[in-house]
Amino acid sequence: MKRLTKNTLAYAVSITAAMSAASSFAETQITVATVNNGHMIEMQKLTPQFEKANPGIKVKWVTLEEGVLRQNVTQDIANKSGLYDVMTIGMYEAPIWGERGWLQAVDTSGNYDANDILPSIRGGLSYKGTMYAAPFYGESSMVMYRKDLVKAAGMEINDRDSWEHIRDVAAAVNDPSKGIYGICLRGKAGWGDNMAFMTAMANSFGARWFDENWKPQLETKEWKDAVTFYVDLLTKYGPPGSSSNSFNESLALFNEGKCGMWIDATIAASFVTDPKQSKVADQVGFAQSPISVTEKGANWLWAWALGIPAATKNADAAQKFVRWATSKEYIQLVGNTNGWAAVPTGTRASTYQNPKFQKAAVFAEAELKAINSANPNDSTLKPSPYVGVQFAAIPEFQAIGTTAGQMISGALAGSMTVDQALKSANKSADRQMRQAGYY
């Protein structure tokens, strides 16, 4: 009887132990929503390494088109659906969603080394000092130009050239009969398309989106000067159909050797210098964005970051994944696996200090300089109440920016004058701000 009791007890203990072991190995599945950008695809490929290091976690990927991703994750987070555990968001969403309590703060404790993250990027992803999304890769804007064409035209391009000089170079290089256009710029309407570029350019002309009382400022002289210059420059020296070009279209044109200059996201540097993609890979030079009256806000700042929705049921696993994907070790892993020219840039100071990266990425110095010079908290010459360089981090901006983008794209296409475009854009912005109760 005693033996039976002993055996029963032993069985009970072993069953309990087995059950607890099973429950501790129960798999947690996290769903990560992202966009189809090269660095994200690499992250997807390297995820098995994360799963190997964290045996209880399985990662599922959902890759979406940027607009759809924005719509889906907003829907998910606003309705607290808990469909995604980690979502790729931008610098625009992070502070707004952080303020609303839609995101969990990123766990920066332990060996994560948050101080290594570039201050401007960290600031742009934070609300009241708390980081709500961890930067996966960051970017600013800069001038990319064809050294051969510019030299042949007897010109040169330097950091912070004046816009007038850029126009002169564009004029000298422009040769449509040979299929070469002086300058390629974004023209396609959208707050993240033409307005990202246009806002940075307007900032350098001394413009701002809103005054201290949140009144839209699109009808001011600074905006008129900037937009008039932009329309004139692209109409005279840009490729035909510029009003429908955004990043990818300009990238295609530049890689085909059809642009003398291109001012756009620094991430493009890795594409235009890649001989597999670009016909002019060995002829590309870099310079800091041009200015008119001020350097403030002359180049934009953006980061693709990983955020964790407050409604997630797998917060621990999600935090682990975010910390892994945005760590120094991850960058090291990509460098060792795919080469140092392929690492996600624009997030950590240590990346730029790495001699292997410095050697592999010809654009490293220019990119870091551009990112460091952008300050989302002080991006306009005159005081402004908003955070953000090429956008204002308020929920109303998407609609306001897109409407303004449509008007300016219309002015570029010749369907209206610059004055008409800015007047309509300002009127629409005023209506939106009034309805939202800013004044």
Place this chain on the structure above:
Amino acid sequence: MTLNQQRKLKTILTGLFAWTIALVLFFPIFWMFITSFKTELQAISIPPTLFFEPTLENFEIVQERSDYIHHAWNSVVTSFGATILALIIAIPAAYSMAFFPGKRTKDILLWMLSTKMLPAVGVLVPIYILCRDYGLLDSRTALVIIFTLMNLPIVVWMLFSYFKDLPKEILEAARMDGATPWDEVVKVVMPLSVGAISSTALLSIVLCWNEAFWSLNLTASEAAPLTAMIASYSSPEGLFWAKLSAASTLACAPIVIFGWFCQKQLVQGLTFGAVK
């Protein structure tokens, strides 16, 4: 010109016109197909290249990155599931409307069709919240229900327009022989309408297969059909035309092959009813 010559000329001109229209309609598919065998640089080159060394690299990338079978299976389940469900509802509905029309039958039919005029995005939030509350987000069940409701008006209309042309005497004869309404539908109406039902089903399957709005909004990873897989190849920062074309070719292939085999029924279906 003799009458015979005139007739010949008319035939040639009609043929030429039909071929032109067919080629214009077919061109985007042809272009998608050949782009899928290009490199990214060839895919964006201006002027476009027609002759090039084909590569299977894009298909390899799509296979490597996406679980094609998983997405295709979701497409099959949702398309066929929704079509079968729609037919189960629509056949009795169309039968009663065609053979026992009431005062308001026409109004009901028009009202049903009018629901197709509402932009889908108008009901996105309520449907999303319903799906969330019933735990149906990212499930094939949600897509089957939505696709059924989405195609129901068209399915009812197509079947109604065919059923109403069936001679009523046949049904009367069946009734004389003691057939119940169930027998009438299953043993008389359905066997007489195999062509109409199959072409309606085919159209419904194609519409479900191509549906992207609800698929993208209500699914994430588990229930995402092929349309969601295609959408994942568009990139805001990077070249993607060749890979997108390869994904689209793979997504279109099953339904094109299926349509090819069923084209007889499809043509029959498109020509029956009011314009017969």
